[in-house]
Every structure is written in structure tokens, then in C-alpha cells.
Amino acid sequence: MKCNTLKLTEQDQFINKIKNSESQITSFYEYDAAKKESFYRRLKTPNNGREFHLSRVIKSYMNELKLTHQQLNNIDALADGAKVVIGGQQAGLFGGPLYTFHKIFSIITLSRQLSEEYDTPIVPVFWIAGEDHDFEEVNHTYAFNNKETTLKKVKYHTMTPPDSNVSRYTPDKNELKASLNHFFKEMKETVHTQDVYQMCVNIINQFDSWTDIFKGLIHEVFKDYGILFIDAQYPELRQMEKPLFKEILEKRNQIDQSFRETQIRKTQQQLPSMIQTETNTHLFIHEDGMRQLLNFDGTYFKLNKTEKRYTKQNLLDIIEREPERISNNVVTRPVVEEWLFNTVAFIGGPSEIKYWAELKDVFDTLNVEMPIVMPRLRITYLYARTKKLLKQYNLSIESVIANGVEQERQRFVREKASNNFINEVEEMKIQQQELYNNLFTYVENNHDNQLLLEKNNQIHLNQYDYLIKRYLLNIERENDISMRQFREISETLHPMGGLQERVWNPLQIMNDFGIDVFSPTTYPPLSYSFDHLIINP
Structure with missing residues (x-):
């Protein structure tokens, strides 16, 4: 298999800013993921x-x-x-x-x-x-x-x-x-x-x-x-996590304040907040057969699904006796993970690395150093048939992965259609509007008749739009094979308006290329990259 890199343009350029070590982004992390010295420093930290x-x-x-x-x-x-x-x-x-x-x-x-x-x-x-x-x-x-x-x-x-x-x-x-x-x-x-x-x-x-x-x-x-x-x-x-659960409970106010202040600082840098949570405790408890979020009201810790409530001592006792009933929310989970492991680098998806940027001060509050935060490899599989279709319709793979094929598909249909027919219909719309503009001069003092004319005019204009729409739909039906091929390109490279890897299932890839397709040696040479990877099986 062949492996090529592709520079996709993201809307917010977040990963590209990490790649370029832009301070707007790196200030929210402990380490600069793009610099080699970060790995050297992190490897030297004590266990x-x-x-x-x-x-x-x-x-x-x-x-x-x-x-x-x-x-x-x-x-x-x-x-x-x-x-x-x-x-x-x-x-x-x-x-x-x-x-x-x-x-x-x-x-x-x-x-x-x-x-x-x-x-x-x-x-x-x-x-x-x-x-x-x-x-x-x-x-x-x-x-x-x-x-x-x-x-x-x-x-x-x-x-x-x-x-x-x-x-x-x-x-x-x-x-x-x-x-x-x-x-x-x-x-x-x-x-x-x-x-x-x-x-x-x-x-x-x-x-x-x-x-x-x-x-x-x-x-x-x-x-x-x-x-x-x-x-x-x-x-x-x-x-193993009991000591940290207790510390999270004791430091809940500092944790919540650290998290929310970082979010404010992030938005001041024109970076959107990723974590949406109303809790001030950032822990769940398993109660009444359900996983329920804890929230402190000043006296008791209350649940979001039932009327049960706890004192702090109640929760400390549960942590000691039944820690498996306690779990983290999105704010405390990363810290618990890194408290357990001696981590060089955490690898996350685009959304994950963005919400980790809101947690550096939470790490500091709990005296855990945030590791290097790396975006995972982003991969698209380009089948030979899809590659052939891209060439057939003169489509750019960068454009299709980022934006889909709808614009090119519509252009294809328009090219197959009669411009004279469409232009004549558009001219009829203009004439229609001019006619109604003249009619309006006869009823300018009658509000009810003005409304009648507006409604009638819109009905006729809608009919012209419908005529063009149905005409183009018939063109699509006459070119059914091409329409299916455009859909195939879209469902393969831009499914549901997004990346292939967000929709397709790994069993599909294994069914086509074998169980060992995800081996690091399947498509050498492959080194870690911030760019999008295109795999040509």
C-alpha cells in the first residue's frame, strides 16, 4: 500500500496551529507537541x-x-x-x-x-x-x-x-x-x-x-x-484511584474554578469552549442502577436523576469502600488517566485535544503534569475505483474530502441540461415579475388586493422554480449512472458531510484488505504526521 500526505484546510486551523507552534494554542498546554525537545524533557520526568x-x-x-x-x-x-x-x-x-x-x-x-x-x-x-x-x-x-x-x-x-x-x-x-x-x-x-x-x-x-x-x-x-x-x-x-477521587472531592471548588477560568481565557483568545457542563463536582456516582452526576448545593451533594443526596463524608466513605461506584466526567477523566500512568504523550482526536486545552490548570490544581498532547493520525482510504472516478470527473481529492461533490455534481447536471431552456424559464420569471409590478399600480391603495397579488405572484414564481427543478431532476435520471458515481465518491470520501473515518467501520476495511491491514508495516514508510494521510491500497 502507498501512503501520501495531504494538507487539508480546517476551518479553525487548530491542528495546523499546533504544528506551527503558535503561542495562541501552545500556551494552553504544558508542552509544545511540535518540538522535539518536548519529548526529551518529558522522558526525563520522574515516574x-x-x-x-x-x-x-x-x-x-x-x-x-x-x-x-x-x-x-x-x-x-x-x-x-x-x-x-x-x-x-x-x-x-x-x-x-x-x-x-x-x-x-x-x-x-x-x-x-x-x-x-x-x-x-x-x-x-x-x-x-x-x-x-x-x-x-x-x-x-x-x-x-x-x-x-x-x-x-x-x-x-x-x-x-x-x-x-x-x-x-x-x-x-x-x-x-x-x-x-x-x-x-x-x-x-x-x-x-x-x-x-x-x-x-x-x-x-x-x-x-x-x-x-x-x-x-x-x-x-x-x-x-x-x-x-x-x-x-x-x-x-x-x-488504585481512591486517593485521587478523595482529592478531587476535597478540591472540587479549586478544580471547578480552574476549569472555568481557563475556559474564559480560551474564549478571550477567540477559541471556542468545548466542554459544556453544569456540575461543580465533576464526578459521577452509580446509584439506583444509573450513572448519575453529582452536584454540590452548598450543603449536600445531589444527583441529576433521583432525589438521593450525600454529605461529603458519605461520599468519602463510598470512595473508600466501593470506589467502582465513582467515575469521572470530562473534566477530571484526563487527570485521573495521567495520574495513573507515566505518560510521554496523550493521543486524541481533534475535539479531544481542543477540550484538553481547557484543563491545564485542573492538572496543576491536582499536582499532575499534563503530558504532551498529540492529534491522532487522520486517515482516508482511497480505493482504486474511487481514484478512477475522481479522474473521470476531474475532481480534486483535497476538495472532495473537505467539501464533498455536490457543487461538482450540480455543475455536471447543468452542463447536460439545455441552457436555452433554463434561460427561457428565467426570462419568463422576469416577465412575470414585471407584469405583476404593473398590476400593483392599480391596487396600491387596497391592502387586501396587494396581499392577493403578492400571494398569486409567488405561486407563479414557485411554479417556474418547480419547472426548472423537475427539468434538472429528469436530466439526473437520464444520467443515472453518473449520479450513482457521484454518490459513490461522496459516500466514500465525504460521507454524511464529513471525513470517512468518522462514519465508516473498520470491518469494512478489513473485509476489503484483510485483518492485518492496520499493521504499522502495511504501508511504509510511515512516520507520525500532523497532515492528513491518504492510503492507496
């Missing part, structure tokens, strides 16, 4: 002393997986004090959007690159956000149907979605297999189809919880590259 305990917890969490020697070596390296490159994501259906796999791939790629450059083991770690409870975000995905040249939504259906976090949710295996069958029915069959399908069936049969099934899939794909996994909701991990 937190939790690495051995953490390695035991991770080994316990991964115990039911068949670990590769690369993973076992990395667990040992972690215990011996190796630093990590880390990132995380929600557990999406069948791996979720492609960017989840791209994030894991980014973690592996950067950790390998740093290990070689600094001649020291750097361990890749993927954090599964199992404490999240918005099931509607993870219960569906999309498959590209080649025959219809369109994306089809595939959803896991249940009458009893979880009110708590997804780590506690056990899906119905038959329903999950039905969703899997639906997904594969939409795709074309290839030489890889049976292997990918059977891998998924085996994983569904082996694991029970939603996040464990997700873990099983990403393990099967990335195990040979030494990646380690941990679920944020894993009980043994929560036991």
Missing part, C-alpha cells in the same frame, strides 16, 4: 511510583485474552518503569468508527517511533472509556453497500438499553449476531469476508459484556504490536 501496581492491574484485566509475547514484554516493561503513549475511546459497535482504530494505530506508531529514537521502551496503551453511559452513541455503525453505492445504518436493537455505564451492560448475543449478519449482508463478499466474519462471531461467543466484546475485537487486530488495554471502569483500577 510516579505506581507503575508496578498498575502493570499488575492491567495484566489482571487482560487475563482472559491470549496475550502475545509482545504484550507480555510490554507489561513487564511497564512494571520496570517504562513510560507510555496513551489514548482512549468509547466501545463502539464492531469497533465503532474507523477513527477508533486509527487512534490505536497512532498510539502504536508513535510509541514505536519514540522507542527507536530514544532507545528506550515506550509502551502503547489504549484506554477503553467503559464508564460512559450514552448507549445511543455506541449502539450503531454504518456499512457501505457497493450495489446501491450508499451507506446503510446497522444498529444493535434492544428494548432495555443500559441506564448505567456500558461496562456493566451485557448485550443479547443473538441480537448482536443479527446486527453482525446485517452488516455483512450489506458489504460485498471478498476473499477476506469469511475470516473477518468468523473472527467477530468467535469474539461474541467468547465474551459477555459490551466492553469486553469490544476489547476482544481490538485485541485480535492489534495484539501483535504489543498494545495494552485497560477499562476505566475496571474495579481493580478504581481501587
Whole structure:
């Protein structure tokens, strides 16, 4: 496979500003991600002393997986004090959007690159956000149907979605297999189809919880590259986090103030606020079968879904006895993650790195140094057929990925249409308006008749617009093959008005190119890049 870089123009230029070390952006982070000296400095920071305990917890969490020697070596390296490159994501259906796999791939790629450059083991770690409870975000995905040249939504259906976090949710295996069958029915069959399908069936049969099934899939794909996994909701991990949970509770006012003051400073730099939250406590608690947000009213900590309330001592006791009932919100989760690990670099998506820019003072409040914050690799797969269609219609891949094809599609239709016909209709509209302007002079003193004329005029003008619209629609029908090809380009490179990796599913790519397509060696030479990557299979 070939790998090329592409310079896409983002609306806010945020990642480009990171790449160029612009102070407007870098002032909100501890380290400048674009400078090599940042990595040297970060690697020299002392460890937190939790690495051995953490390695035991991770080994316990991964115990039911068949670990590769690369993973076992990395667990040992972690215990011996190796630093990590880390990132995380929600557990999406069948791996979720492609960017989840791209994030894991980014973690592996950067950790390998740093290990070689600094001649020291750097361990890749993927954090599964199992404490999240918005099931509607993870219960569906999309498959590209080649025959219809369109994306089809595939959803896991249940009458009893979880009110708590997804780590506690056990899906119905038959329903999950039905969703899997639906997904594969939409795709074309290839030489890889049976292997990918059977891998998924085996994983569904082996694991029970939603996040464990997700873990099983990403393990099967990335195990040979030494990646380690941990679920944020894993009980043994929560036991480790007890001291920090207590500190967060005690320092809730300072944390909230630090976060909100940074947001204000960020908006003063013409940078939009990313985190929207009303809480002043920044912790959740599992109560009455639901994950509920805590908020302090000056006397008690109250919940957002039930009438239950707690004193601070109540919560401190719960943290001590049942820490697995406590979880973080978007403000405190990054700090907890970095308090646990000796991190060189955190890898996040475009939105993540923007909201991390609002948290530097929160890190400082809890005496945790923010690591280097890196944007993940952004990748688009350019199929040979799509490349051929781009050439056929003289389309720029940069323009299509960024803006789609609608403007070019409409231009194509207009070129096939009769300009004389359209011009005549437009001329009729002008004549119509002139006629009605004359009629208005006869009723200028009669308000009711003026309204009547305006309404009647608009009806006729709408009919002319309708005539042109239906005429062009007939042109589209006469050029159905081209319309399907424009739709294919759009659904492949600019689906739902955005990037391919935000909609397409990794199973689609594996079905076309094999399970090992996400290997760091599949498309050399590949080094970490701030630019968009185009993979030509």
C-alpha cells in the first residue's frame, strides 16, 4: 500500500496551529507537541511510583485474552518503569468508527517511533472509556453497500438499553449476531469476508459484556504490536484511584474554578469552549442502577436523576469502600488517566485535544503534569475505483474530502441540461415579475388586493422554480449512472458531510484488505504526521 500526505484546510486551523507552534494554542498546554525537545524533557520526568501496581492491574484485566509475547514484554516493561503513549475511546459497535482504530494505530506508531529514537521502551496503551453511559452513541455503525453505492445504518436493537455505564451492560448475543449478519449482508463478499466474519462471531461467543466484546475485537487486530488495554471502569483500577477521587472531592471548588477560568481565557483568545457542563463536582456516582452526576448545593451533594443526596463524608466513605461506584466526567477523566500512568504523550482526536486545552490548570490544581498532547493520525482510504472516478470527473481529492461533490455534481447536471431552456424559464420569471409590478399600480391603495397579488405572484414564481427543478431532476435520471458515481465518491470520501473515518467501520476495511491491514508495516514508510494521510491500497 502507498501512503501520501495531504494538507487539508480546517476551518479553525487548530491542528495546523499546533504544528506551527503558535503561542495562541501552545500556551494552553504544558508542552509544545511540535518540538522535539518536548519529548526529551518529558522522558526525563520522574515516574510516579505506581507503575508496578498498575502493570499488575492491567495484566489482571487482560487475563482472559491470549496475550502475545509482545504484550507480555510490554507489561513487564511497564512494571520496570517504562513510560507510555496513551489514548482512549468509547466501545463502539464492531469497533465503532474507523477513527477508533486509527487512534490505536497512532498510539502504536508513535510509541514505536519514540522507542527507536530514544532507545528506550515506550509502551502503547489504549484506554477503553467503559464508564460512559450514552448507549445511543455506541449502539450503531454504518456499512457501505457497493450495489446501491450508499451507506446503510446497522444498529444493535434492544428494548432495555443500559441506564448505567456500558461496562456493566451485557448485550443479547443473538441480537448482536443479527446486527453482525446485517452488516455483512450489506458489504460485498471478498476473499477476506469469511475470516473477518468468523473472527467477530468467535469474539461474541467468547465474551459477555459490551466492553469486553469490544476489547476482544481490538485485541485480535492489534495484539501483535504489543498494545495494552485497560477499562476505566475496571474495579481493580478504581481501587488504585481512591486517593485521587478523595482529592478531587476535597478540591472540587479549586478544580471547578480552574476549569472555568481557563475556559474564559480560551474564549478571550477567540477559541471556542468545548466542554459544556453544569456540575461543580465533576464526578459521577452509580446509584439506583444509573450513572448519575453529582452536584454540590452548598450543603449536600445531589444527583441529576433521583432525589438521593450525600454529605461529603458519605461520599468519602463510598470512595473508600466501593470506589467502582465513582467515575469521572470530562473534566477530571484526563487527570485521573495521567495520574495513573507515566505518560510521554496523550493521543486524541481533534475535539479531544481542543477540550484538553481547557484543563491545564485542573492538572496543576491536582499536582499532575499534563503530558504532551498529540492529534491522532487522520486517515482516508482511497480505493482504486474511487481514484478512477475522481479522474473521470476531474475532481480534486483535497476538495472532495473537505467539501464533498455536490457543487461538482450540480455543475455536471447543468452542463447536460439545455441552457436555452433554463434561460427561457428565467426570462419568463422576469416577465412575470414585471407584469405583476404593473398590476400593483392599480391596487396600491387596497391592502387586501396587494396581499392577493403578492400571494398569486409567488405561486407563479414557485411554479417556474418547480419547472426548472423537475427539468434538472429528469436530466439526473437520464444520467443515472453518473449520479450513482457521484454518490459513490461522496459516500466514500465525504460521507454524511464529513471525513470517512468518522462514519465508516473498520470491518469494512478489513473485509476489503484483510485483518492485518492496520499493521504499522502495511504501508511504509510511515512516520507520525500532523497532515492528513491518504492510503492507496
